[in-house]
Amino acid sequence: MSYQHIQEAAYEANMQLPKLGLVLFTFGNVSAADRAAGVFAIKPSGVPYEELTPAKMVIVDFDGKTVEGNLRPSSDTLTHAVLYKHWENIGGIVHTHSTYATAWAQSQRDIPIYGTTHADHNTVDIPCAPPMDDVMIQGDYEYQTGFQIMNALKERNLSYEEIEMILVGNHAPFTWGKTPAKAVYNSAVLETVAKMALLTEQIRPDVPRLKDALIKKHFERKHGPNSYYGQ
Amino acid sequence: MSYQHIQEAAYEANMQLPKLGLVLFTFGNVSAADRAAGVFAIKPSGVPYEELTPAKMVIVDFDGKTVEGNLRPSSDTLTHAVLYKHWENIGGIVHTHSTYATAWAQSQRDIPIYGTTHADHNTVDIPCAPPMDDVMIQGDYEYQTGFQIMNALKERNLSYEEIEMILVGNHAPFTWGKTPAKAVYNSAVLETVAKMALLTEQIRPDVPRLKDALIKKHFERKHGPNSYYGQ
C-alpha cells in the first residue's frame, strides 16, 4: 500500500509553515490523514524544514504506532492520533508555536471575538483549554493533550466542525480541517486574529465583543447554506 | 465593448495588496471603474492572488449586476457599487483587513490625528463608522455597508473628496481615490497611520491631537492650491 499521496500532502503543508511566518526552526508540525487506510503522515521530529522531503514523512496509525518510516515521528504525534481517532471528518492537523496565538495560550485566555475577521471563520471566542492536571502531565502527556482539547470543546458545547482551532493553555495552538491545507490556513487565520485581538484591547481596554447579528452575518456569508463567498 | 483597461488596472492594484503587506490570503479586494461605461472591474471572490489574471476580473455595473465574467465577484461588490453610484469622482476602491487599521475598527474608535504623517493626507481624524443596526445587517448587508460609510461622512460634514479612507466599526477599512492605484496608496497610508497612532498612545497616554496650524500647513504642502510637494 502506498502512502505517497498523504506524504506529499503533509510535506507541502509543512513547508507552508515557515513561508507564512508561523514557525521558528522546527517549532511546528502538520499531519495529513488517509482515513480509509486509518493512518496519517506526519513530520519527523526535530528535522529542519529545509531538509524535509515527502519520503521523510512518517506514517502512523490512529493509535500512534509507526506503520512506515525510519525516522521518529513528531513528539506531538499522539495528540494528532487521538484527534484523528475521535474526529472522523478531519483530514489534517497543525501544531505551531506562532507568536501571538502562543502568547494568548500562555495567558490562558480565550480570544474574544472582536470583529468580522474572526467572525468570517468562527462564531465563538477561540477556546483556550486549561493546563492539564499534574497527574495527566506526568503520564502519557501528548495522548492526554488530545483529550484535553476534546474536553475543552465539550465543556463549551462545541463540535470540532463548528470550530477548527484551539489554544492549549500554557502551551500553544492546534488547528485542524478537512485537509492539511485547510488546517494550515486556519493556523494563519488564528495568528492574525490573535494579533488583532491584542491590538484591539490596547486601543480600547473596555472594548465589547462583536454583536450577534454581525457574528451570524459574517459566518454565514462564508459558511452557511446560503453562503456567497468564493467560487 | 472592451473592459480590458479596467481589468488590467484592477489586476495591477489587487496585486499590490500582498506586496504591501496589507492582506493575508484573500482578505481584500480592489475595484477599478470606467465611469463613462458605468461599470467597474473587481476581484473575483475567494480567488488567491497568485491565481489572478486581468481576464478574471469581473465586470459589474453600479447597481451591482455582473455585466461580464464567469466568476462570482467579491462578496463586498455591493459596497463598491453603492459608493461608485453616489460618488461620481472616484475611480478606485480598496477593502482590506490590514492588521492595525482593523484593530482600530474593532475598537470602534476614530484614529486621532497625532502627527504630520496623518496631516500630509487628511485634515481630520480618520472616521470609524458605527456598526449597523441589526435590521440592516440581516437585510442587504453589503449594500447597507455603502450607506453606513456615506452616513458616517455626512454626520461629520465631510465629503469623499476631503477624506479618502474610513473604518467600518467591528469590520475593517475601506479606501478610495481617483484611481485604483491611489486607493491602494491610501490603504497603505492608513495602515501606517493606524500603527503610529497606537504606538503614540502607548508612549504617552495623554497625548494631545495635532494643533491646527500644523494640520493646515502639512495638508496644504501636498494638496492645497499652493502645494509644493511632488513634480
Next chain:
Amino acid sequence: MSYQHIQEAAYEANMQLPKLGLVLFTFGNVSAADRAAGVFAIKPSGVPYEELTPAKMVIVDFDGKTVEGNLRPSSDTLTHAVLYKHWENIGGIVHTHSTYATAWAQSQRDIPIYGTTHADHNTVDIPCAPPMDDVMIQGDYEYQTGFQIMNALKERNLSYEEIEMILVGNHAPFTWGKTPAKAVYNSAVLETVAKMALLTEQIRPDVPRLKDALIKKHFERKHGPNSYYGQ
C-alpha cells in the same frame, strides 16, 4: 563643474532607506553635501525610489536655491539648507517618517537613554524639539524647522557633533553625519533605539535611565580618544 560625486552619494544613501525599512513610498529623503562647492544633492520631491537615478538628484545651494536639475527638490529642502549652512562639519542629512521614531515625535517626548545600544551612539536622551509657534508654521515652515532643530540642541547645551539625531515634535526624525551614509546609519540606529525604549517601558513602566558610568563607558568604547571599536 561636476556634481556627479554628491549625486551618486545621495542616490546610494536614498536607496538605503527602503532597504532598511525606514520609509513607506516617498516618505523620506537624504542629501549629500559638497562643502567646498557650497551645495548639496537632494532627492527630488515625490519621486518613487524605484524611479530614482543619480542624475535626478537636484543640486541646491546652502540658501536653498536650485543650482542644477530639472526636477523640484524635496519639500524639506530648506531644512537641509539651513542645517548645512550653520553646521560646517556635516556632509549628509536624512529625514524619514520611520514608524517608532515618528511615534515618539508624535508623543513629543525625548527618548530616554535606557541601555547600551543607545549609549553606543549618544550620551544623552534623544531630544524632541517642541512643535513650532503658529506664526513660524504659517511662515517659511521648512526654513524654520531648521532653526527649531538648532534651538532644541542649544537649549540642551548640545552641539550637532555630540548628537547626530533629533525628533521634531508632532512630525518625525532628522539625522545627520559627516557623510550621507553615516546619516542613514544614524536613522536606522534611531529607529531601533526608539523601538527598544518603548518596549522597555512596557516591560517595566518605572524603569530608570542608564547610569552615568555605563553611558560614559559605552560611548567611549566607540567614540572617545581611547576608543577600541572597529578597525
Next chain:
Amino acid sequence: MSYQHIQEAAYEANMQLPKLGLVLFTFGNVSAADRAAGVFAIKPSGVPYEELTPAKMVIVDFDGKTVEGNLRPSSDTLTHAVLYKHWENIGGIVHTHSTYATAWAQSQRDIPIYGTTHADHNTVDIPCAPPMDDVMIQGDYEYQTGFQIMNALKERNLSYEEIEMILVGNHAPFTWGKTPAKAVYNSAVLETVAKMALLTEQIRPDVPRLKDALIKKHFERKHGPNSYYGQ
C-alpha cells in the same frame, strides 16, 4: 597549526545572525572555540557582515590575546575569553542586541517562564545579571562582564549547562552552547521567548508562571535521559 575549522564555524554562525533578524549592522558577534588548542575564532570589530570571510575571523586565546589575524577582534572579546576559560564544555558564544531580549535587559528583569516554548529550552526564568558596580565598569569592562555573567548564575545556583542564555542588565543578551551553531540557535530562541513573554503580560498582566509539572515535562521531552524529541 591551522585554525581554519573554527574560522569557518565562526563565519557560518556569524552569517546566521542577520538572516535570523537578530542584528542591525554590526551589533553582534559569534565566536567558535577549539578547546584542545585553547583558542577561539571571533568576528573582527565593526566589520559589516557582507564583508566577512572565514579568513577575517581573528584567533584569540582564552586570556584574550590575539594569536593570529590582522584585524582587531570584537570589542566584546574579553567577555568571550573569560567564559571559555571558566566553562570548559562550551564551544560557541553569541552576543546580540536583538530587540526584545535587549528590551528585557534594559528593564533589568528576568524573563519569567510563561509557557512550553520557554520550558522546551530552560527550566527557569532567564536571568538578568544586574548592571556592574561603577568601579568595575571603569576598569576592565568587558573582562568584568564575563564575571558578572558567572556571578549571576552562581547566585541562582545555576550552572552554564543548565541554562545557555542570559541578559546583562542595561546591555543585551549573551548565549552559548556546545557549538557556535547551538549558541546562535539559543539567541533566536531567546528573542522569541522574550517577545512572547512581553505579549503574554500585555494580554494578562497578572499571568502566573508556568507550573512545575509542565516545566519538568517539556524540558525532559527534549533534554532528559528519556528525551524523545529529535532523531
